[in-house]
Amino acid sequence: MTPDWVKDAVFYQIFPDRFRIGQGPLGQPAPVREGFEPWEAPPTLRGFKGGNLWGVIEALDYLQELGFNALYFCPVFSSTANHRYHTSDYFQVDPILGGNEALKRLLEEAHRRGMRVILDGVFNHCGRAHFAFQHVMENEAASPYRDWFHIYKFPLAAYTKHPNYAAWWNNPELPKFNTSSPECRAYLFRVAEYWLEQGIDGWRLDVPNEIDDDEFWREFRRRVKAINPEAYIVGEIWDDASRWLQGDQFDAVMNYPLGRAILGFVGGEALDKDLAARSGLGRLESLGALAFHHRLEDLFGRYRWEVVTAQMNLMTSHDTPRIFTLMRGQVERVSLAFALLFTLPGAPMVYYGDEIGMPGGHDPDNRRGMIWDPEGWQTHIQETIRRMAKLRRLVAPLRYGRYQYLYGQDGHLAFARSHGTESVVVAVNAAPEPWRAQIPLHGIWSRGERAVDLV
Amino acid sequence: MTPDWVKDAVFYQIFPDRFRIGQGPLGQPAPVREGFEPWEAPPTLRGFKGGNLWGVIEALDYLQELGFNALYFCPVFSSTANHRYHTSDYFQVDPILGGNEALKRLLEEAHRRGMRVILDGVFNHCGRAHFAFQHVMENEAASPYRDWFHIYKFPLAAYTKHPNYAAWWNNPELPKFNTSSPECRAYLFRVAEYWLEQGIDGWRLDVPNEIDDDEFWREFRRRVKAINPEAYIVGEIWDDASRWLQGDQFDAVMNYPLGRAILGFVGGEALDKDLAARSGLGRLESLGALAFHHRLEDLFGRYRWEVVTAQMNLMTSHDTPRIFTLMRGQVERVSLAFALLFTLPGAPMVYYGDEIGMPGGHDPDNRRGMIWDPEGWQTHIQETIRRMAKLRRLVAPLRYGRYQYLYGQDGHLAFARSHGTESVVVAVNAAPEPWRAQIPLHGIWSRGERAVDLV
Numbered sequence: 063m064t065p066d067w068v069k070d071a072v073f074y075q076i077f078p079d080r081f082r083i084g085q086g087p088l089g090q091p092a093p094v095r096e097g098f099e100p101w102e103a104p105p106t107l108r109g110f111k112g113g114n115l116w117g118v119i120e121a122l123d124y125l126q127e128l129g130f131n132a133l134y135f136c137p138v139f140s141s142t143a144n145h146r147y148h149t150s151d152y153f154q155v156d157p158i159l160g161g162n163e164a165l166k167r168l169l170e171e172a173h174r175r176g177m178r179v180i181l182d183g184v185f186n187h188c189g190r191a192h193f194a195f196q197h198v199m200e201n202e203a204a205s206p207y208r209d210w211f212h213i214y215k216f217p218l219a220a221y222t223k224h225p226n227y228a229a230w231w232n233n234p235e236l237p238k239f240n241t242s243s244p245e246c247r248a249y250l251f252r253v254a255e256y257w258l259e260q261g262i263d264g265w266r267l268d269v270p271n272e273i274d275d276d277e278f279w280r281e282f283r284r285r286v287k288a289i290n291p292e293a294y295i296v297g298e299i300w301d302d303a304s305r306w307l308q309g310d311q312f313d314a315v316m317n318y319p320l321g322r323a324i325l326g327f328v329g330g331e332a333l334d335k336d337l338a339a340r341s342g343l344g345r346l347e348s349l350g351a352l353a354f355h356h357r358l359e360d361l362f363g364r365y366r367w368e369v370v371t372a373q374m375n376l377m378t379s380h381d382t383p384r385i386f387t388l389m390r391g392q393v394e395r396v397s398l399a400f401a402l403l404f405t406l407p408g409a410p411m412v413y414y415g416d417e418i419g420m421p422g423g424h425d426p427d428n429r430r431g432m433i434w435d436p437e438g439w440q441t442h443i444q445e446t447i448r449r450m451a452k453l454r455r456l457v458a459p460l461r462y463g464r465y466q467y468l469y470g471q472d473g474h475l476a477f478a479r480s481h482g483t484e485s486v487v488v489a490v491n492a493a494p495e496p497w498r499a500q501i502p503l504h505g506i507w508s509r510g511e512r513a514v515d516l517v
Numbered sequence: 518m519t520p521d522w523v524k525d526a527v528f529y530q531i532f533p534d535r536f537r538i539g540q541g542p543l544g545q546p547a548p549v550r551e552g553f554e555p556w557e558a559p560p561t562l563r564g565f566k567g568g569n570l571w572g573v574i575e576a577l578d579y580l581q582e583l584g585f586n587a588l589y590f591c592p593v594f595s596s597t598a599n600h601r602y603h604t605s606d607y608f609q610v611d612p613i614l615g616g617n618e619a620l621k622r623l624l625e626e627a628h629r630r631g632m633r634v635i636l637d638g639v640f641n642h643c644g645r646a647h648f649a650f651q652h653v654m655e656n657e658a659a660s661p662y663r664d665w666f667h668i669y670k671f672p673l674a675a676y677t678k679h680p681n682y683a684a685w686w687n688n689p690e691l692p693k694f695n696t697s698s699p700e701c702r703a704y705l706f707r708v709a710e711y712w713l714e715q716g717i718d719g720w721r722l723d724v725p726n727e728i729d730d731d732e733f734w735r736e737f738r739r740r741v742k743a744i745n746p747e748a749y750i751v752g753e754i755w756d757d758a759s760r761w762l763q764g765d766q767f768d769a770v771m772n773y774p775l776g777r778a779i780l781g782f783v784g785g786e787a788l789d790k791d792l793a794a795r796s797g798l799g800r801l802e803s804l805g806a807l808a809f810h811h812r813l814e815d816l817f818g819r820y821r822w823e824v825v826t827a828q829m830n831l832m833t834s835h836d837t838p839r840i841f842t843l844m845r846g847q848v849e850r851v852s853l854a855f856a857l858l859f860t861l862p863g864a865p866m867v868y869y870g871d872e873i874g875m876p877g878g879h880d881p882d883n884r885r886g887m888i889w890d891p892e893g894w895q896t897h898i899q900e901t902i903r904r905m906a907k908l909r910r911l912v913a914p915l916r917y918g919r920y921q922y923l924y925g926q927d928g929h930l931a932f933a934r935s936h937g938t939e940s941v942v943v944a945v946n947a948a949p950e951p952w953r954a955q956i957p958l959h960g961i962w963s964r965g966e967r968a969v970d971l972v
Contacts, residue, residue: 094661094662094700095700096661096700097660097661097662097663097664098661099659106659108655108656108657108659109656109659110656110659110660110661112661140648142648142651142652142654142655142656143655143656144656148655150648150651151606151609151648153609154606154608154609157648158661189651189655190651191646191648191651191652191654191655193595193597193605193606193612193646196597196605196644196645196646196651197597197646199597199646199676200563200597200598200603200644200646200690201563201564201565201597201598201599202563204554204561204563204564204565205552205563205565206549206551206552206553206565206567206613207549207552208552209552220676221654221675221676235655245549245550245551
């Protein structure tokens with residue numbers, strides 16, 4: 063069973079170093095307060111801007127007012143990297159973020175508002191600063207952690223370009239865990255359990271395909287669901303995810319294929335395909351309405367319906383250019399793409415700042431400091447998201463209804479979604495010119511019933 | 518004011534990796550359970566034997582029955598070294614030791630028995646695996662922790678023989694903190710406060726003279742005493758400690774000069790001076806009773822009396838050869854040395870295993886796995902310590918009374934200790950032959966009063 067709450071969720075993705083600096087109490091240990099890059103300066107690969115979880119707490123009202131009811135955080139644990147994918151300690155929230163105390167408060171404040179919180183779980187590899195790896199660095203074969211990694215030779219060449227141990231993409235900064243070591247495995251499961259016990263609502267799994275072991279993920283699921291049956295397990299799988307979506311591993315995946323299709327349909331000639339191609343989005347195809355529809359049908363037919371409605375649907379993230387830049391600043395196209403994202407089956411997810419039309423090219427440019435001055439906001443996009451989130455909240459078919467094709471030609475698509483006795487028709491004009499057409503309703507409304515324009 | 522409880526304390530020093538393996542519940546994170554050196558094998562410089570705090574809890578009855586009422590632990594925080602002086606994380610008890618949970622339980626169990634617990638505070642330097650140092654390793658000048666260390670040049674050469682940053686004894690494994698950085702300073706003080714809040718009874722300070730800043734230690738004291746006015750602050754100062762014992766920095770120091778004097782007086786021709794000289798004990802001098810007395814008088818006169826009675830008196834530790842080996846296995850001399858240690862002013866401290874006459878030369882040989890099979894015990898030494906600890910507990914002058922010289926010649930010394938209306942005479946024969954003498958009492962007992970033989 064996939065968690066019910068996800069079907070009602072509207073996710074907001076936060077990259078903690080770049081979202082907001084809050085003035086919380088000193089953490090444990092005291093976070094550093096100085097020595098950061100200026101907030102407005104172009105981000106650098108190694109620089110820190112000092113965003114923290116106290117800042118997120120301060121922004122919860124802003125997010126709630128826009129209609130977000132779920133937060134997905136890029137990693138928050140102690141790390142040597144500004145993106146925090148290089149984990150130093152899985153049991154400690156990074157001191158710069160405010161430490162464990164700040165996360166505890168954030169969970170309380172979010173839950174008080176009915177908002178869910180999921181964290182990024184990086185279980186395939188750790189940072190070379192991780193205590194177990196450092197233990198092996200120092201003690202080599204005498205370390206009881208020697209089996210936690212795949213070591214080819216001592217001494218470890220961790221600070222060279224040629225790691226002599228298994229590492230993610232052969233990057234010496236990221237030693238791969240040996241998940242077949244019972245103690246290492248137990249450690250990782252314990253991490254997953256611990257944070258659920260602390261109150262998080264699920265895990266987004268980083269590169270889970272790299273742990274090529276279905277039994278690992280089955281046990282992961284059993285342990286997670288034993289603590290919270292409604293916990294959400296969503297994997298970062300960029301392509302077909304059937305292997306993991308049989309009900310015994312993940313609840314859902316990050317639905318990049320859907321996002322790629324929306325971009326291809328809505329983007330038109332504005333779409334910067336070259337920029338997209340340099341990211342995980344890959345080569346985007348321009349899609350007419352019919353081709354887009356076929357893509358959707360394929361995607362929605364591939365997995366069980368309870369998976370489809372629990373998918374994390376997104377177009378952009380910290381791993382892609384920003385949608386505003388992909389659409390070359392065409393605000394209407396960005397707004398339309400979000401409108402589609404919010405009306406299709408699955409839980410929509412918005413990357414921080416995309417709701418205000420922040421620009422951003424390739425990493426690290428897509429990770430700029432959030433703009434908090436409304437002068438810098440593209441309010442048309444923001445208003446679209448606010449309205450679509452509200453619509454989705456008020457209109458159950460947008461959350462639970464099956465996708466039903468009605469009409470598709472050139473840049474024009476209409477589809478219906480029905481749930482119980484309610485039906486919604488969504489008509490999209492992705493072309494630059496106004497559009498009028500007769501849309502066959504195929505009996506989704508009974509004869510004589512009156513339609514209401516919700517937009 | 519020095520803490521009153523210390524004057525009544527009998528300390529036992531525990532080297533956690535080597536004392537006892539207990540079977541506690543899994544910690545946070547799960548400790549490794551396998552991959553250790555055999556307990557009985559000669560210790561190696563980098564090997565781990567897997568002792569843990571659950572084992573200490575199991576042994577509390579043993580220690581209490583011997584008369585110990587205070588434990589001094591070598592470092593317990595997360596570390597890459599078996600001695601744990603290379604701290605990785607000051608807020609985490611090492612997972613192998615059982616994690617924070619095990620220390621919490623240990624504190625509860627010790628306090629329930631009226632036993633105090635002090636921890637080893639290594640504030641001058643950390644291990645190169647420490648999160649802040651690793652942060653600077655990865656991010657160099659972009660790290661907000663860059664000022665926490667004394668860095669001469671980037672990139673850091675931390676895994677070479679020539680560190681380009683300040684390090685303890687130029688050992689690249691031990692980067693020296695920049696204690697003049699306000700944030701680094703705040704961090705270290707927070708560590709000190711945190712563990713007092715968790716219930717420890719004081720700090721033994723590792724190489725505190727290396728932080729050449731009286732104001733640092735004054736603020737350290739203010740913060741520590743604000744949380745627990747009875748907390749004990751005892752510095753590792755091997756020689757004259759006047760600078761730190763004016764009342765505004767430490768309560769006391771590790772009284773190696775007293776230990777050296779006892780060894781010099783009691784050791785006689787048995788004493789292995791060459792072995793001692795290769796440790797911090799330095800060159801030991803053979804002392805006759807009068808010379809020994811003069812040494813004592815000098816030591817007891819050097820500091821205020823409330824400091825003298827709160828000193829941590831010891832002969833051996835993890836930094837010296839074991840007393841059994843220093844005395845070439847002469848059990849009587851070892852026992853006599855301990856008897857003296859327990860009858861002189863100041864709190865006696867016994868290094869784990871010395872009470873059962875474990876042998877041990879230079880590091881790492883002085884850190885063997887504790888012998889738990891009574892077949893391997895020198896029970897004469899153990900019995901002496903049990904009796905002397907009991908005597909010290911029952912006879913207040915042994916804890917509070919001033920040292921008063923009565924008689925000294927060759928290997929024969931007699932002194933008195935008086936407190937209130939009670940007086941004790943201690944007569945020591947450090948020579949191999951029996952000894953009879955008239956000892957002038959200088960009026961310490963009123964005429965007509967009867968003396969009782971306490972031994």
